[in-house]
Amino acid sequence: MSALIECRDLVKTYTMGDQTVRALDGVSLDIEAGDYVAIMGASGSGKSTLMNLMGALDRPTAGSLRIAGEELAGLDADRLAAFRNRTIGFVFQQFNLLPRTTALENAALPLVYAGVPAEERRRRALSRLEQVGLGERVDHHPSQLSGGQQQRVAIARSLVNDPKILLADEPTGALDSQTSEDIMRIFDTLNREGITIILVTHEQEVAEHARRQIVFRDGQILEDRS
Amino acid sequence: MNLISSLRIALIALRVNALRSALAMLGVIIGVASVIVLVSISEGTKRAVEEQIASFGANLLIIRPGSSMFGGRHGGAGTADPLTDSDVEAIRNEVAGLAGVSGEVNASSTVVFGGVNWSTRIQGVNPDYFSARDWTIAEGRTFSGAEDQSGRRYVVVGQTIINELFDGADPVGQAIRIGGQPFEVIGTVAPKGENSWGMDQDDIIFAPLNTIRQRFGAGIRGTQRDAVQTIYADIAPGESTGRVIADIQDLLRIRRDVPPGAEDDFAVGSLAEFIRARNETESQLGLLLAVGAAIVLLVGGIGIMNIMLVSVTERTREIGLRLAVGAKRRDVRNQFLIESIVLCLIGGLAGLVTGVGGTLIYAQVGQLDIAIDPMIVGIAIGASALVGVFFGLYPAHRASRLDPIDALRFE
Secondary structure (H helix, E strand, O other): OOOOOOEEEEEEEEEEEEEEEEEEEEEEEEHHHOEEEEEEOOOOOOOHHHHHHHHOOOOOOOEEEOOOOOOOOOOOOOHHHHHHHHHEEEEOOOOOOOOOOHHHHHHHHHHHOOOOOOHHHHHHHHHHHHOOOOOOOOOOHHHHOHHHHHHHHHHHHHHHOOOOEEEEEEOOOOHHHHHHHHHHHHHHHHHHOOOEEEEEEOOOHHHEEEEEEEEOOOOOEEEEEE | OOHHHHHHHHHHHHHOHHHHHHHHHHHHHHHHHHHHHHHHHHHHHHHHHHHHHHHHHOOEEEEEEOOEEOOOOEEOOOOOOOOEEHHHHHHHHHHOHHHEEEEEEEEEEEEEEOEEEEEEEEEEEEEOOHHHOOOEEEEEEOOHHHHHHHEEEEEEEEEHHHHHHHOOOOOOEEEEEOOOEEEEEEEEOOOOOOOOOOOOOOOOEEEHHHHHHHHOOOOOEEOOOOOOOOEEEEEEOOOHHHHHHHHHHHHHHHHOOOOOOOOOEEEEEEHHHHHHHOOHHHHHHHHHHHHHHHHHHHHHHHHHHHHHHHHHHHHHHHHHHHOOOOOHHHHHHHHHHHHHHHHHHHHHHHHHHHHHHHHHHHHHOOOOOOOOOOOHHHHHHHHHHHHHHHHHHHHHHHHOOOHHHHHHHOO
């Protein structure tokens, strides 16, 4: 049985002016299904680049990246979009909810692009909002919700398409410590229920929630501890 | 993503910036409104012209002698040798595609019935004249070719004559005197009213051409006692006007011994074309207006494109998010394209209302012919949708080419 995520000699370079930056410098890494991983490192260490690759938002310059048995290295933009839609759930630092759109519609957004009929979209988004404790506020717009509530909507959105992997990029970065703790407990619960979670964070307290911590420096893995 | 969700997203996005959307639409509104006004006016003019043409005889050719040449000097129109009965016969027999041919001579005289008299035009014509000029027989009959040949003193009278001489009563069978000579009324023609320059077309008496020529000497110049002033030729439906004109010209050049290379000493004109030419100034004005409307639509479209580019930039993060959760490039492109089309369609409908209102005001103030055709609804929707697609395509394409990572990071 192969791992859920298999990175083999992943290289990602960017060209900035006449300089080539090696953001990822030959990273090999396996993440098993059901794992709870925190990726840490200073800014520019390559952790965000790896996150983008694992989220199928970007393609590696070299190396192989297999997620759920599918090789991503050769896929075009639309195939990557379809892959993200069925396999990945995203949680962002800045929530990225659509303004002037209800929590319910925000949570249902990925299903719109999956071609799910309206009635089923509503039902599934509602059940995910209830799961994150927002069942009472489904008709509120983001501007009527607190930061913690907005992030819950975003988590409901990331779960609505039943993804295999939940990618969270500094999910508590814009929240106070109490709210952060609430959000992290939601992640803990979700992981116990079986979903694979990968967090990018620079906060040790957040990283402590994960079972495995991977520290990056200069585009390479510095430390990988469980 | 289906159309209804796209439409909803578009309407929400437009409502959020209602004032900006309205201002962006303004160009489309004005553009569509001017197209509507323009179409209504030019349709109105066209219909008025067609009505005029129909009242003259839609496919009528008028043949007249041209100007004479004497020592290199042109005489006036009609100074060349007159056309004759045999020209009428030749055209009738040798030119294909004609429904009828008639000569015409004019006289004017005083007409007397009982104690009433009235001065009017007397036209000597061949029997084909009535159908060629679209005169409908209302009562009685017209004269036959044989009655024309033998110079019978029969007349067919117009409505004004009925009113003035007979006090509106049926004149068929009555005897009248024209220039002191007795004639019998054998028929009447249905009224046509005034023509476009205000002449009463019904103030007229028709008689056999030979009768008028014999009795009143009309159409006789010099020694040619078979002269006619004008020949009317009625082109049969479906025949080519240009071909018939060319055939008549060829025939008359031979008959009148016009040397090759010399100008025709006669003129073959189409009445319909004459009237259309008279309205050419109006249609050139229409062209100018059309160019103006097109420019307004163009500028309006550029406004739409500008606002759509602003919208794409403002919503870069939204686009990034949509791409991240699975929107394909075409989903994003369609979303913005639909937004642009919706924006323009709303503008188009507002323009339609404005345009119809403007047309009605124009007709009131300018006392002009207008025709509000249902097709303008199609024009308004078509023109604005076209502007929406054309000027929305580039911003939508740009949105769809965004990189999800850069878009999500956009501040």
